[in-house]
Structures are given as structure tokens and as C-alpha cells.
Amino acid sequence: MVGPDLYMDEITLRVSTCTRDSNPSAGEPTYYASNGRDITGWTSLRVSRGIERCPSDFEVSFTEPYPGVSQVIVQPGDLVQVLLGSDVVLTGFVDRYLPSYNAREHTIRITGRSKCQDLVDCSAKWTGGQLLNLTVDQIAKQLCAVYGIDVNVASGTAIGDPIPQLNIMVGEPVYEVLERICRYRALLLYDQPDGSLLLANGGAGSGSIGTRKASSGFTEGVNVTSAGGMYSMDGRFSDYDAVYQGLDTFQDIGDGGNLIAHVTDPGVPRLRYRAIVSENVAGGSTVAQQRANWELAARMGRSMQVRLSTDSWRDSSGTLYEPNTLVDIDLPGLKLTPKTWLIADVTYLRNEQGTRADLTIMPPQAFYQEPVTLYPIAPDINTVSGANS
Structure with missing residues (x-):
């Protein structure tokens, strides 16, 4: 068991002030970062990441007696990295700065999301609104470069042949464009701790779903503080x-x-x-x-998923639990035989009740992507097999 005393990670916000760069080079950030500073001492934290969550998001806060609170200097729009110990778990921007007070104390709460928020919030910007004969990753890199966001392809991922023609609707967010073509190629897309976007295969036999396995799993009575299962039939058909x-x-x-x-x-x-x-x-x-x-x-x-809480953010080797990681689960109290399933979503939490991680774990099949076609011509086919494995 990995207890909270072994890995009592300090929470750090590494913050920099952003000033807009009105003429950035292609693929470079659209801002200058300055006045970097580390802010520690946070008493409450929530960071949520997931294989189907884009962007990742966070919330931190602390409460102290009213005098002296002005020493914390954070502004909405600041560049921020969230670190648990020495591990960066999110790189993005501060969305909101929320101070409050009462007769006894002063509270500061800060929320933000990863860099990929700009792909979700902002419209795709491309002269002519049309891209020709490009692969999915090439399209993603060109559209994301406008906002200074890197795109990577997971090792073992089959990107597929170039897409002959892609038309972008006026006002269509970048993420919606990419999600559409990624489903066409049976790819998942989600953000990484450094703020970049990752493309990964989402079908059976792929090389990038569940490529890493946690060094320790979750066993009832050992490192699971609470757990719940959901086994449903209402969404399945014969x-x-x-x-x-x-x-x-x-x-x-x-x-x-x-x-x-x-x-x-x-x-x-x-x-x-x-x-x-x-x-x-x-x-x-x-x-x-x-x-x-x-x-x-x-x-x-x-139709099968487990939600559980554990008292550490890390497995037995000291590695953070992360999305798209295989993990062994042994939870007889949930009427579940031992399985090796995939971490779909993880939330790192710390508050007055202590440190814990909340995880959602599902069979890998839950993340196979729907095959679609973009145009009324002969399509490329993405294989989805192993449905009953």
C-alpha cells in the first residue's frame, strides 16, 4: 500500500504573466511570458484529467486569517503549471481568480484549464477554410499552430492516409473540426500535462490504448477507501x-x-x-x-465501470495514476472478478479531509472510436474487432 505519508506531494502553481505577441511565428505561442513565480501553501486542490476530457481543469484555494493575504499575486489569463511534487500535471491558463472573505478569514480560489481550452473555445482560423490532401495529424498541427499548441501522435498509432478535402465551417471550433476527422480515422484526442494535444488509436489491436500498466492496482481492503460499480443493461442490445x-x-x-x-x-x-x-x-x-x-x-x-477512491495519487513505484493506463482491480465486494481495465478519468484531490485520487475505470472497449465517413465516396474503413473479448 502506498500511504499518504510516503508521497506527501507539495502543491505548486508555477505562474507567469502573459502579454500578447501580435506577430508570433507560426506554431509559436501568441504571448510573451514574464515574471515567473512559484506559489505554494495551497490547502485545497482538484485537478481532473481524462481520456475523453479536453481540456483538463483545476481548482486550488487556501484560507487564512485576513491580514497578509495580498501576497498571492495571480491574474486571470496568467500562464500556469500545476505541479504535484515534481510532476507537472497540467499546463494552461488561469481562468478565474475568486477572492472572498468573512469576519474570520480570507479565501482565495483559482480555477483554470489546460492550453487546449483555446481549441475548445476558439474558432478554427484558416485562410479559405479548406485543407487538401493532408493526414489527420498534419491537419491538427496546422490548425493548432495558430494558437501555439503542439500536437503529438502516440507511439504505435496508425494515422491513416491523407484526407482528400476538409471544409471548415465559419465559426467552427478547432476541437470540433479535429474531433470529426479523428472519428473518421478512429482516433482519440486529449490533452497532455504539458498542454499539448495527443492523438491515439481507439480501436482493438491499436498500439496506443493502454500501452502502460500501473505497477500496482486496486485491491479491496488494501488501498481502496471507497468503491462503487455500475453494471447496466439498459444501454445494451442483443x-x-x-x-x-x-x-x-x-x-x-x-x-x-x-x-x-x-x-x-x-x-x-x-x-x-x-x-x-x-x-x-x-x-x-x-x-x-x-x-x-x-x-x-x-x-x-x-455498461461496466468502477468508480473508486484511493488514499494516494501514486502507484507503488511512485508514478502518478494517469488516464489511458491499464490497472488491475480486485473488488469482490462489487461482485466483480479480478480484471485489468483502463483508467478513463482521474481527479487528484486534497482538502481538509486529506489526500485522495478518484478514478473511473472501464474496459478498454469503451474507448473504441465510432467509424464515420466524411464524404459520399468510397471510404477508408477502420476495423473494430474483439468486441466480445
Whole structure:
């Protein structure tokens, strides 16, 4: 067991003042950073990161007797790094500075999000609004460079062939553009502690989902302070039919242009039928099959999850628990046989009740990406297999 006394990490905010750079070089930050300072002594912390959370976010605060509180100097818009011990867990910007007081004490609360907040909040900016013959990572790097955000590809990730044409709608946020093309290539996208954006494969057999395993897991009675499970059937179906609706629905022969793909979930104990209209493109039977496989895998994966709390932010080797990390769980009190599942979301917490990490853990299948096609032409197909593993 890793107790809080072994790794009692200090909470540090490394803050710098930002001044806008009106003429930055391509890919460089759009601001100058100055007046760097480290601020410690925080008594309350929450940092949340997840494989489907973008951007990551944080909140810190401290309370002290009213005199002397003005020594803390933080402004909305400041560049900030959040450190737990010596580990950076978030790099971004201060969103809000929230001071308050009463007759007994003065409280300062600061909230912020990672650099990728600019991808979620701000519109894509690209002359002409069209990109041609570029791979997903090339598109991401060009759109993110406008806001000075780096893009990386996880080791083992298959990016796929170039996308012939991508049209960006006026006002469309960068993240929405990237999320759309990442689903097309069955990729996940989420931010990293340094503020960069990471692209990773989200299908069976990929090289970038669950590539790291925590050196210690979670065992009932050892390092789990509380746990809850969710095993659901309301989102699962016994039979899935994916229907490809052809461009010409007035054929005189055959099925009128519709091609059917069928998959079953043997874990559903009664008939529950689900029909899905797949993509309206040539090559539809293959697309429909992959669409049905994804529907089965994702619904099955999300029907099982564990939420637990542990009294440390770190595993037995001293490494922080992080999203996209495999972890062993042994929780017989939840009627769950030992499993190796994936950390989907982690929140590091410290307050008057102590230090803990809250984690959401699911089967890896929950993070297979939905295969989509962008245009009504012959598509590339992303394989989603192993749905019943």
C-alpha cells in the first residue's frame, strides 16, 4: 500500500504573466511570458484529467486569517503549471481568480484549464477554410499552430492516409473540426500535462490504448477507501442491424439499395433489437459492418465501470495514476472478478479531509472510436474487432 505519508506531494502553481505577441511565428505561442513565480501553501486542490476530457481543469484555494493575504499575486489569463511534487500535471491558463472573505478569514480560489481550452473555445482560423490532401495529424498541427499548441501522435498509432478535402465551417471550433476527422480515422484526442494535444488509436489491436500498466492496482481492503460499480443493461442490445441506405433508393431489384450488417451481443439475456442507419456512401456493407461492431463494443464497454477512491495519487513505484493506463482491480465486494481495465478519468484531490485520487475505470472497449465517413465516396474503413473479448 502506498500511504499518504510516503508521497506527501507539495502543491505548486508555477505562474507567469502573459502579454500578447501580435506577430508570433507560426506554431509559436501568441504571448510573451514574464515574471515567473512559484506559489505554494495551497490547502485545497482538484485537478481532473481524462481520456475523453479536453481540456483538463483545476481548482486550488487556501484560507487564512485576513491580514497578509495580498501576497498571492495571480491574474486571470496568467500562464500556469500545476505541479504535484515534481510532476507537472497540467499546463494552461488561469481562468478565474475568486477572492472572498468573512469576519474570520480570507479565501482565495483559482480555477483554470489546460492550453487546449483555446481549441475548445476558439474558432478554427484558416485562410479559405479548406485543407487538401493532408493526414489527420498534419491537419491538427496546422490548425493548432495558430494558437501555439503542439500536437503529438502516440507511439504505435496508425494515422491513416491523407484526407482528400476538409471544409471548415465559419465559426467552427478547432476541437470540433479535429474531433470529426479523428472519428473518421478512429482516433482519440486529449490533452497532455504539458498542454499539448495527443492523438491515439481507439480501436482493438491499436498500439496506443493502454500501452502502460500501473505497477500496482486496486485491491479491496488494501488501498481502496471507497468503491462503487455500475453494471447496466439498459444501454445494451442483443441484436444490431446496421443499414446502409444507398444513394439510389428506387432500385427495381434487390433491397432498394440498403445493405444489412448484423452482429449480436451474447451477454444480453433477451431480445433487444437495435437498428442503425450507417453512412450514406459507396462500399456501404463494409462500413455498416464496422458501424455495427463499434456500436456493440462501445455499448458493452460502457455498461461496466468502477468508480473508486484511493488514499494516494501514486502507484507503488511512485508514478502518478494517469488516464489511458491499464490497472488491475480486485473488488469482490462489487461482485466483480479480478480484471485489468483502463483508467478513463482521474481527479487528484486534497482538502481538509486529506489526500485522495478518484478514478473511473472501464474496459478498454469503451474507448473504441465510432467509424464515420466524411464524404459520399468510397471510404477508408477502420476495423473494430474483439468486441466480445
